[in-house]
Amino acid sequence: MKRSTVLCFVWSVSLICAIPLSAPKLSAAVEDAPKQWAILIGVEKYEKANPLQYTVNDVKLLTTTLVKYGGIPREQILEITDQRSEAAFQPRKDRVMATLPEWLSKPGEKDSIIIYFSGHGFRDKDGKLYLAPLECDPDDPTLTGIPVEWFRGQLAACKASFKLLVLDACHAGSEKGEEQKQSVNANELGSQFEELDRVVTIASSKATEKSQIWAAKEQSLFSYWLNQGLRGHADHDRNGSVDIEELYRFVFSNVKRTAELRFPRPQSPVRIIRSGVEGTPAVVTLRPQSLKVVLADIAEQLTMAIEDRKLSKVGVLPFHDRSTVFSGNDEKPQEAIGSIHGLLGQTCSEELQSLLQETGTGKFSVIDRRRLEESLKRNDFRIASLGSASSLEALSKDLDKTPVLVVGTLENRVGAVIQIRCKLQQTQSDTDLGVEVGGAAVLNESQWAMLGRSTVVRIEDRQVNLSNGEPDGSADAQVIERIDNRSQASRSHPFQDPTFPFKVELIVDGNVRKGEFRGNDYFVPVKNGEIYSVRVTNNASEPVMMRLLVDGLNTLPEKEKVKGVVTEEWGAHVDLSEARAWVLDPNGTELKGEKPVWNIPGFATTTGVNGKLRQFVVADAENSLAARQKYTEQIGLITVAFYKAVNGSSRGGGVLGTQAGNEVSMDLIERAGLHVGPMLGVVHLRYVDADTLRATGQ
Numbered sequence: 001m002k003r004s005t006v007l008c009f010v011w012s013v014s015l016i017c018a019i020p021l022s023a024p025k026l027s028a029a030v031e032d033a034p035k036q037w038a039i040l041i042g043v044e045k046y047e048k049a050n051p052l053q054y055t056v057n058d059v060k061l062l063t064t065t066l067v068k069y070g071g072i073p074r075e076q077i078l079e080i081t082d083q084r085s086e087a088a089f090q091p092r093k094d095r096v097m098a099t100l101p102e103w104l105s106k107p108g109e110k111d112s113i114i115i116y117f118s119g120h121g122f123r124d125k126d127g128k129l130y131l132a133p134l135e136c137d138p139d140d141p142t143l144t145g146i147p148v149e150w151f152r153g154q155l156a157a158c159k160a161s162f163k164l165l166v167l168d169a170c171h172a173g174s175e176k177g178e179e180q181k182q183s184v185n186a187n188e189l190g191s192q193f194e195e196l197d198r199v200v201t202i203a204s205s206k207a208t209e210k211s212q213i214w215a216a217k218e219q220s221l222f223s224y225w226l227n228q229g230l231r232g233h234a235d236h237d238r239n240g241s242v243d244i245e246e247l248y249r250f251v252f253s254n255v256k257r258t259a260e261l262r263f264p265r266p267q268s269p270v271r272i273i274r275s276g277v278e279g280t281p282a283v284v285t286l287r288p289q290s291l292k293v294v295l296a297d298i299a300e301q302l303t304m305a306i307e308d309r310k311l312s313k314v315g316v317l318p319f320h321d322r323s324t325v326f327s328g329n330d331e332k333p334q335e336a337i338g339s340i341h342g343l344l345g346q347t348c349s350e351e352l353q354s355l356l357q358e359t360g361t362g363k364f365s366v367i368d369r370r371r372l373e374e375s376l377k378r379n380d381f382r383i384a385s386l387g388s389a390s391s392l393e394a395l396s397k398d399l400d401k402t403p404v405l406v407v408g409t410l411e412n413r414v415g416a417v418i419q420i421r422c423k424l425q426q427t428q429s430d431t432d433l434g435v436e437v438g439g440a441a442v443l444n445e446s447q448w449a450m451l452g453r454s455t456v457v458r459i460e461d462r463q464v465n466l467s468n469g470e471p472d473g474s475a476d477a478q479v480i481e482r483i484d485n486r487s488q489a490s491r492s493h494p495f496q497d498p499t500f501p502f503k504v505e506l507i508v509d510g511n512v513r514k515g516e517f518r519g520n521d522y523f524v525p526v527k528n529g530e531i532y533s534v535r536v537t538n539n540a541s542e543p544v545m546m547r548l549l550v551d552g553l554n555t556l557p558e559k560e561k562v563k564g565v566v567t568e569e570w571g572a573h574v575d576l577s578e579a580r581a582w583v584l585d586p587n588g589t590e591l592k593g594e595k596p597v598w599n600i601p602g603f604a605t606t607t608g609v610n611g612k613l614r615q616f617v618v619a620d621a622e623n624s625l626a627a628r629q630k631y632t633e634q635i636g637l638i639t640v641a642f643y644k645a646v647n648g649s650s651r652g653g654g655v656l657g658t659q660a661g662n663e664v665s666m667d668l669i670e671r672a673g674l675h676v677g678p679m680l681g682v683v684h685l686r687y688v689d690a691d692t693l694r695a696t697g698q
Contacts, residue, residue, distance in 0.1 A: 070284035232439030396427035446577030552634030611668030615661035624657025
């Protein structure tokens with residue numbers, strides 16, 4: 001083959017950037033928006049009472065959860081612990097009784113507040129109850145304790161529309177200090193607030209129980225599950241918020257079960273609520289996290305659930321859209337697992353499988369993805385099969401009696417934010433394991449592009465407005481909202497935009513194979529056996545980076561490190577946001593006077609001078625390279641994403657598919673100094689059988 005053009009590429013991951021404008025002055029509507037507040041008190045090194053363990057850590061971790069996952073501004077959270085250096089925020093009687101009224105007066109009538117107390121509670125000789133500050137003397141709580149009656153009055157005076165009081169007390173026995181006869185449990189303390197208007201109380205344990213610590217987590221058992229619920233695992237209805245009903249149900253079931261499995265005595269949280277509380281108030285509105293963070297949280301919870309149940313192995317199904325099961329459409333449940341969100345769903349399942357393999361080492365095994373895919377196909381396992389005991393049993397038998405599957409769903413996507421839920425599905429029993437976890441994820445631009453939408457990213461799309469306290473990913477979310485809306489408009493494909501500086505063409509027998517637009521899709525007719533190349537033109541005046549996937553597989557080899565040895569895996573399935581990128585430099589010396597056109601004829605197998613590629617050859621879907629690797633969701637799709645090239649250090653539809661044909665030679669030189677920056681646009685070409693395209697034409 002003639003080697004007239006040198007193709008360059010880089011190793012990199014996406015550096016998503018935005019151009020923030022100065023924060024606008026808040027409007028009256030924003031200023032009047034409901035706010036969330038929190039007062040968190042943890043007392044640990046008691047001077048006269050038995051010292052406690054991890055109560056300060058409970059407060060610190062709850063603060064982190066409320067800020068990172070609940071989106072509560074740090075300045076609206078008051079921490080009172082014996083590790084605070086400021087005297088005003090030490091948990092001493094005079095400090096607390098001076099600070100609490102001030103902070104409880106801050107919330108307005110539309111606001112909500114969480115009050116959390118982890119420490120001792122005591123009773124005096126007359127039966128009156130007290131919260132124990134740092135210097136409290138159990139023998140004289142009247143003089144040294146904080147009267148619960150006083151605290152009740154302060155809470156009643158708070159104007160907030162919803163007040164959640166969380167009490168983690170009665171830390172007795174070997175769990176949190178030696179038992180003291182004057183001590184009062186959380187349920188007794190909580191009962192004092194039962195008749196307060198707009199107040200819901202959750203106590204860490206029943207009157208006959210003790211609040212236990214989880215030494216391995218360096219938290220109380222109750223606090224651990226409280227945090228997990230507020231991180232999004234309790235969002236049962238998948239609406240992006242955790243309400244009081246969801247939170248209590250999640251905390252109760254998990255504390256009770258974990259105590260039975262891991263601890264010497266039972267523990268059951270108690271909810272105390274006045275009948276007059278209106279509706280089901282939200283405790284937190286979830287702040288979306290990155291996809292990797294959400295999947296890591298899910299993996300942690302699933303690992304613990306699998307270990308608790310002593311399950312030997314697990315399989316991870318490709319993620320699918322929950323609406324395909326619950327839409328009421330008789331056809332949708334017959335779709336294949338993973339068929340809706342395609343490459344994104346497959347990427348999520350792969351990442352989760354990798355995390356489970358890592359966290360489950362020595363505890364349980366994870367079924368190999370390729371073997372699982374083969375079994376799904378062999379058993380014709382569809383979404384509807386998840387509700388069939390016989391189908392699940394057959395699949396389990398085919399996988400050496402695998403007892404449980406991870407069923408993941410992607411749902412309720414709005415712009416960049418998508419809800420992720422995972423449950424453990426038994427394969428050999430009708431018993432519900434009751435394990436369902438998840439969270440709200442914010443996609444980056446490349447992850448959004450894996451949904452299959454084509455779009456241009458314009459300069460004005462990146463002029464985002466951020467104010468102090470905006471969550472991480474807000475800039476990306478604003479950009480994605482704009483390009484997502486644009487991709488749904490008529491004539492929305494970038495090829496229909498005369499200002500789009502990039503051209504992508506399928507070349508067959510030296511000629512451009514023309515396609516046709518159908519909404520946001522661009523279909524190109526091909527025939528089995530045809531050899532094609534992807535020709536890309538960069539009419540911009542500066543170099544750009546390009547990620548090119550065919551059937552979801554990268555056209556450049558990916559580095560893989562096995563036992564310290566770095567190798568290159570060609571034709572690899574990869575997250576678009578992490579794929580190795582080509583360099584398209586219109587001013588590059590490698591063009592040798594030619595137009596800024598690059599012709600990519602196949603999957604690169606070896607890079608460098610005299611690099612090697614395997615030709616793109618149209619084949620039946622089952623014979624494609626992707627199908628042989630058990631990646632079937634993106635067969636028939638070519639994804640081309642363009643990014644601004646930046647200097648600096650790297651951070652890190654039809655029945656046809658493409659098989660790897662004959663090997664050809666081409667110089668494939670790695671280009672140093674350029675890395676992937678903001679996305680400029682993404683296009684998807686769907687190549688389908690020519691006869692099929694004609695038959696389905698309008």
